[in-house]
Amino acid sequence: MLDDFLVRAALAGFGVALAAAPLGCFVVWRRMAYFGDATAHAAILGVALSLLLSTSVFAGVLVVSLLMATLVSLLSGRGYAMDTLLGVMAHSALAFGLVAVSFLSGVRVDLMAYLFGDILAVAPQDLALIAVGVLLVVGLMGWRWSALLTATLDADLARASGIDPKREQLVLTLSLAVVVAVAVKVVGALLIAALLIIPAAAARPFCRTPEAMVLLAAVVGAASTTGGLQAAYWFDTPTGPTIVCLAAVLFVLSSFVALLKRKLARPAASSDALR
Template identity: 65%
Template sequence: MFDDFLIRAALAGVGLSLATGPLGAFVVWRRMAYFGDATAHAAILGVALALATDLPITLGTLVVSAAMALTVAGLAARGWAMDTTLGVLAHSALAFGLVAVSFFPMVRTDLSAWLFGDILAVSKTELALVWAGGAVVAALIAWRWQALLTATLNEDLAHASGIHPGRERLVLVLALALTVAVALKVVGALLIAAMLIIPAAAARGIARSPEAMALGAVAIGATASLAGLRLSLWQDTPAGPSIIVAAAAVFVLAAGFGRMRRQG
């Protein structure tokens, strides 16, 4: 029989995959990996904001992550050199967050949980938040799927079809901020981008359509979560990084399978 905390951890990983799978597909297609990093790193500043104002941690991280995502999207629309800008914002947000958190001695020993996640300590309330957030993100992307896909493939075609690319970009920005807020407890600020990118990149190597890639990313993310938890229990390794290791292993297998299929 599994212990209750293991069941909650497994359900949290699967629930998070509902959001990171389809959203990660768009992150890969749009080459928004660094964008995801900047938003995730800002989550630590959100933790400090929540502690300073007695807000729930999830709400604080959501507010700051959304602010960072909107800032980055606004700068991109104005033609800023995004590689340099994102590098500055990502690392600055993380540094400011770490410095701000240091003013709260009670959380210093627990800082690694915010950086690398603590999925084994997910409570029933946090589990409900993960599933609610994952369901909202999945439903939002499903609702805007065709418009998001068209805007991603060709903005001129999107305009001709009556689709506003800026609006679809905003949908992704808000979905990314919500995903960061609910993922912080599971995999931590430093590994959120990996959970977005690696399952989607693995699914791309074996999928034959955009829809198959998004669904495949969900399945791979869920599988990696369960396998990572098993590895963590077996070898007594950190749960969050173990999930990413499992996802990376699936990526290697998928890449090899995709290469063999193309050669065949």
């Protein structure tokens, strides 16, 4: 079954959507969208360094993404506004990565594949790495779920409950680095943040509990990856951007449905008040 490149691509997309769903919800709840963007941009520098040192691209992206996320966490609140710090780090990492790639003489680098993904080129070994990454992220999220929710809700409440908010931030940082490393092949460094944020944002209006939001975000992400893969095959368009476009369409539809529900609920509430 894995000899079919479309099957491998679908499995890779489903795996990344599954890993991105819980992490994307925390990114939305904590308003860490730019944090995810900065970590994702560091992936290009990781690609360049791994090719330069003749090591695994997955390992290079994972290490550099983890270093970037940890560095931002350590520097935050030390004289710089968070958005300023993230802006500097994100664009600097991307620029250094692109410059480093230009120095790789004798190495053929498909830069577009790393920037926008090349899910159709997922090999069985890539699929194995994605599976390991998904299991690691899902395991971390499940293990620290209650503590992460408490720290997200209120840092003071977390401390009173014996939970260290900085430790939970580190768990999120590690998970984010792993998701970036496994998603580079699927949607590319420039679109990873979109796959994290858009499914979670689309799920948010319809969920009353965090667990329901994670499940619905996983469904939206899986529908975006598999549907985007099929649409790219039909219309001969770039696969990574097509996946994100479909996710954006689903977000617009969910926003429209949520708005319609609110408008329909107002007359009902007004008539109940009149009674």
